[in-house]
Amino acid sequence: MNSLDNFILIGFPYAALCVFLIGSIWRYRSTKFKFSSLSSQFLEGKELFWGSVPFHWGLLALFVGHMSAFLIPRGVLAWNSHPARLLVIEIGAFIFAIAVLVGLINLIIRRLSSDRLRVVSTKMDYAILGLLLLQVITGLWIAYNFRWGSSWFATVLTPYLWSLLTIQPDILAVSALPWTIKLHIFGAYLIVFLIPFSRLVHFLVVPIHYIWRPYQRVIWSWSRTDVRNPKSPWSIKRPRNN
């Protein structure tokens, strides 16, 4: 255990989490206008398909995979107890990771090759793309070289992450992991750290509520049944949509 490990595995994750939480809330409240996915499909629509679609769906699957190893490690281990099932999950994850990689490369090429897109790209956009690329490559590398990650994630990383969350950091097991894995872990924290400063915020405002909302939305300045009712008193209560 050295100070670098302490920084990467204890100090930085806490810093990243704080920055992410405080930064996102602050940004949502102060610069709400900038909370946008900043889609560039309008300027270039065709190539985007081969970038954005495999990238996002792949990432979604990988995210769910990582989260389930984190949240239900026992379930994952039980599933993996059968070699065929383990193979299915590992190969599945690998394919999704390849999809992300392909998507990401397409996105990068697309962004660099189009004059129009360069106009709407910020330095942070490039930084995020590079970081994600590094993350996918290390992830693939790890999955290939340090096999059956879904199992050792559940046994090594999950306890570590929980120890972080319960503020009793225990990095004994994790600090023994090879540097590529540490790089991957660090990359993950870095991404979390950067969320409030980049377009990544859009994943915080995924429009789930659309599913149960009625299609049409009509907004009145005041409750329309009360506004003309002489009996409704003047009140300090804010109108619903204010």
Next chain:
Amino acid sequence: MDIRAQVSMTFHLDKCIGCHTCSIACKNIWTDRKGVEYQWWNNVETKPGTGYPRKWENQDIYRGGWQKNGSGEINLRGAGKKRGLLNIFHNPHMPVIDDYYEPFTYKYLDLIESPAMDDQPTARPVSLITGKPIDIKMGPNWDDDLSGTPDYARKDPNLADLSAAEQEAMFQLERMAFFYLPRICNHCLNPACVASCPSGAIYKRGEDGVVLINQQVCRAWRMCVTACPYKKSYYNWHTGKSEKCILCYPRLEAGHAPACMHSCVGRIRYLGVLLYDADQIQDSASDDESQLVDRQLNMIMDPFDPEVIRSAQANGVSDSTIKAAQQSPTYKFVKEWGLALPLHPEFRTLPMLFYVPPLLPVMASLSEKNTEQADKADPIAKIWSDKWLYDTSTEELWGTIDQARFPLKYMASMFTAGDEGKVKTVLKKLMAVRIHRRRVTVGDIDDNKAETALKEAGITAEMADDIYKLTSLAKFNERFVIPAAHREQAIEMLDFAGDTKGSVGFGFTEKPTRGI
């Protein structure tokens, strides 16, 4: 009955001269910014033509509007909860900037700052997006006045219903006719844009029905761009937000007409309140295609009916708004006179902008075979050549409509979802008004004939006079009957007056209480 108020528009197409003043007025006020240079919340198209964005009416390409499914319900053609969320990473039917045009300017400074040379300096076109020189491929109205007919007019999606022979006839040089179609957002009753927005950023204002996009909530999922069948929701590529016509609501609230309407040179535009029954929205929008226009018009209620008034009051519609509805020019055109029709009702968004279809391109000339008519032609009919004539005579009452050089089918595909009868009814009325007024002012038509014309068109002489007056003589206050905005309520959309009410005088930013 759930009576609500809607600020609604009527455009009288016979009067539009295609000057684009409306578009410029709008651009100068609202879209003279980075990211929206290409957006024309008001645009004027030549019909036949492909319009802006190109072929916007063709929903096989853009998948806008609602469609009726097997079980008789309607769903969004290219968006909605399932389709929208599944396609959120890439929206397959969204128009891209090239479907509109790449905004450009010219390097005017080069004209002045160029050093002395053998050749004249030129101002090269540069893209307003990249700032680099471009070859301009497209502008917002490059099909104006039928220019580039083979590329534009011939590809008008409304021609799909016409036979090859009919199309040929339409585009014979001597017969060619066109009219202008100014378009803004229709502020629909069943807006596809609102329904498609995953963030819930788009909403309809209850008080006046204006459809707006909350810029703070929009997250660039860009579904509205696809869903609006009129392509009146646009994507701002710079800010990553969608924007659309706001019906100049700040002007409306101050009692001014929207800029496009105020500046309209042809005075074709009318604005007024309609009271409608919101309970019927769903059913009306889901009915059979042939019923759509009637159902929509049936939703609009008589503002003099005591029951309607009572229901409106119970719904919080203010008396000033009800009064405005009673004087509304839109109500007269749409309901009283039955002259105005919605644009593309088959998109099922229940658009609240109504058009009086143009009579002039329809009636202006007769076919060459009709020589009998040519012999009898009125002296003021201007003869073009031996066979072709520009005829406005009234020898044969409706003959010109039936032999229209501009196929009624085309009009029907635009305004009545294919029902030629409805278009004809309107055109007959318009013609009857002309015949009637000609009897009054010129006097070369005998009374009998004029009366027959009015009777057959289903209007009275008084109505014809009223139509004539509102069409050609109306002053500003008759064309725009703007309901009071009741800003004392409207302001609370933004700020809550109660916040400051309990405080003391001016200048306190915190509660004036004692202690720390």
